[in-house]
Amino acid sequence: MTSPHEPGGFGQDPYHRDPYAGPNQYGQPQYGQNPYGRPPVGPNPYGRLEPENNLVWGILATIFCCLPLGVVSIVKAASVSRLWAVGDFAGAQQAADDAKKFAIWSAVAAVAVWVVLVIVYVLFFVVLVASTSHT
Template sequence: MTTPQNPDGFGQDPFNKPDSGQPQYGPQYGQPQYGQPQYGQPQYGQPQYGQNPYQGGPPGMEPDNNLVWAILSTVLCCLPLGIVSIVKSTSVGKLWAMGDYAGAQQAADDAKKFAMWSAIAAVAWWVIFVIFYAVVIAAAVSNTA
């Protein structure tokens, strides 16, 4: 189909729509609308899984969970305080993954605190034990003489 503007027929509308001479603005059916997310595409700026939308992104690296110190204090020092330290240190990663960054830092600090208290309790126990043993030996030696 030739027109006065296009005498050789190239560039014609394949659907034979009448050309009104005006460009069509706005969304066409079946065409993506710019600025709108499409199905299955990530929406940037939206919180992803594990992020709390009210706290923003993570403030830095995950805090050290002090698990090694917790295990050593449990095995070598004081069992009850060491167990509490292990429980606190294992909750650091879970809290961080859920987006509770302040809670993860608090759990890491608590794990370190309980591990230190376990070590201090063990040192105090051994000091008391050595003093008691020395008193018992001194009493036994004085009774035999």
């Protein structure tokens, strides 16, 4: 038995197996191998950075603009990191783009609703003033 002060002490593989070797004699993956055949999670092999998930814009759109579209934006933004971690780089970029798109649609819908409300109130005020001045 080794002590933690010796090379190969506690926390080390006592059998000095190569973590990148093939399966052992029983067909089981070696220590450190991924048994599912997927590449290990870590830095992506293409040197690309994770796309901006636009979560802040989704939250702001939900609070200040249109609730349904803002919620969709938050859901899309939350999936960006998960997709990136499993190696679905195109899916992560698509989710980030969708999150931004739904946040923008939410802001446009809120502006359209406010414009319609202002027009309705102005028309109501004009009709009210016109009806009271003629009687």
